[in-house]
Amino acid sequence: MARVLLVEDDDAIRTSLTKALTAAGHVVTAVAGGADGVAGVARERPEVVLLDLGLPDLDGRDVLAMVRAVSDVPVIVATARDDDASVVKLLDAGADDYVIKPYSSAQIDARIRAVLRRLGTDQQDVTVDVGPLKIDPRSREVTLDGHPVELTRKEFDLLLALSRRPGAVVSKRELLAEVWGLPWGGGDRTVDVHLSWLRRKLGETAAAPRLLHSVRGVGVKLAVLEA
Incomplete structure (x- = not known):
């Protein structure tokens, strides 16, 4: 316990x-x-x-x-x-x-x-590699192009959820349920705000995305890039 x-x-x-x-x-x-x-x-x-x-x-x-x-x-x-x-x-x-x-x-x-x-x-998961992005769920450490990225708990959980389905569009409802434990709609703004913070720490913007791509009316996906 x-x-x-x-x-x-x-x-x-x-x-x-x-x-x-x-x-x-x-x-x-x-x-x-x-x-x-x-x-x-x-x-x-x-x-x-x-x-x-x-x-x-x-x-x-x-x-x-x-x-x-x-x-x-x-x-x-x-x-x-x-x-x-x-x-x-x-x-x-x-x-x-x-x-x-x-x-x-x-x-x-x-x-x-x-x-x-x-x-x-x-914590039992192995390290997730998505091109230049490496995510270690055990140590909760992230590196991008070999450089460490400091994330909050929710930012890390959001990135990890997307990394488990690289290249696939994940709906905001799915993210709310998986990351925040909210199995209902109405909290899209929560996802948007955390995505904004996450993009900034990954060195990109919604207007010029590298890894995190929003699909209007559907959700967001983590792009698969060459390492």
Whole structure:
């Protein structure tokens, strides 16, 4: 199972969830505030963070940003808002998954296992070579023309998803489901923004693409070039 850092200010929820996740086999460290949560990420080295957004000392979104500044640990956020715009903003800010309040401990356990399963699958893959582009899912390192490319977690996941189908057009719906865990439409802007950031780091633009080619109304493809 997993080392879990639970950041939740409600005493009853924190206690019951800690007991339930421990019974499910997880090792849980629980804290009540955002500042303790950020410190806990550095100190405990958790495999998953469960983050409530309604904290007394810091806004949960600020805590998420602080965690993302120091770690790529998967973060599952708990929120009371279930509209698409709010969820997409959370995922864009670096959350790996989310649950809507009220939730059950069984839901949380399932989300933890799903996040770890996705990461475990990536880490078992061999290096992907697409012409001058090399992607190592185990070390999460990318090189282009022999030079390292620094990517965020989502940028890396997006590039890896495209690299698994080189030369094929992948729809934005497919990318939303595979990279962001959103099996519905309505988040195309999320894909567009991350593609823009990814293109910039790969040294290209939408107007002058080298590797990432958009097909209007269909999706995007990773071009196969000579190494």
